[in-house]
Amino acid sequence: xxxxxxxxxxxxxxxxxxxxxxxxxxxxxxxxxxxxxxxxxxxxxxxxxxxxxxxxxxxxxxxxxxxxxxxxxxxxxxxxxxxxxxxxxxxxxxxxxxxxxxxxxxxxxxxxxxxxxxxxxxxxxxxxxxxxxxxxxxxxxxxxxxxxxxxxxxxxxxxxxxxxxxxxxxxxxxxxxxxxxxxxxxxxxxxxxxxxxxxxxxxxxxxxxxxxxxxxxxxxxxxx
Numbered sequence: 670x671x672x673x674x675x676x677x678x679x680x681x682x683x684x685x686x687x688x689x690x691x692x693x694x695x696x697x698x699x700x701x702x703x704x705x706x707x708x709x710x711x712x713x714x715x716x717x718x719x720x721x722x723x724x725x726x727x728x729x730x731x732x733x734x735x736x737x738x739x740x741x742x743x744x745x746x747x748x749x750x751x752x753x754x755x756x757x758x759x760x761x762x763x764x765x766x767x768x769x770x771x772x773x774x775x776x777x778x779x780x781x782x783x784x785x786x787x788x789x790x791x792x793x794x795x796x797x798x799x800x801x802x803x804x805x806x807x808x809x810x811x812x813x814x815x816x817x818x819x820x821x822x823x824x825x826x827x828x829x830x831x832x833x834x835x836x837x838x839x840x841x842x843x844x845x846x847x848x849x850x851x852x853x854x855x856x857x858x859x860x861x862x863x864x865x866x867x868x869x870x871x872x873x874x875x876x877x878x879x880x881x882x883x884x885x886x887x888x889x890x891x892x893x
């Protein structure tokens with residue numbers, strides 16, 4: 670269904686969540702000894718410094734408007750491994766910091782829902798506006814978890830590639846790094862080919878299962 674309002678709302682949620690994701694990369698890099706992102710103004714919660722016109726705005730907007738794959742990216746956070754004390758380990762930690770921030774955000778969203786529910790009866794006894802706010806907060810939590818799960822796929826340039834490389838022993842990590850040139854073509858095929866063939870996307874299906882499992886776990890931990 671063509672719904673410009675909903676598309677703009679979804680992209681706005683995506684931008685906010687992606688901003689925290691990129692801030693996590695930049696902040697962790699700075700903490701581990703590399704100030705490159707900080708010096709370039711990227712260690713910021715200002716969405717404008719992270720937005721890529723095509724990856725953050727155009728593709729997600731078109732995907733939401735026309736029912737395609739919701740796919741996008743931000744400007745990559747610059748990291749200079751020569752500033753890191755232990756580049757292999759630290760690059761893994763910096764990569765993992767982005768998805769970790771999305772999980773933290775999901776906890777924060779559900780905690781805010783619980784507090785609103787306990788103190789304001791939100792949204793059960795609330796107005797239609799309150800119920801809509803509840804739905805959008807819940808959707809933000811789902812998008813945040815999905816963003817974390819998607820980025821943990823072990824394909825370059827996603828965060829999961831650096832995490833796997835950091836966990837592997839030296840020789841295996843070196844061999845795994847040689848796969849990086851094939852990561853983006855494989856990723857594009859996984860995202861777009863099922864749609865072109867008119868079949869369900871198995872990757873998005875798998876990520877959906879993982880995302881809902883993590884979402885329900887966080888919800889139960891928070892007590893909702």
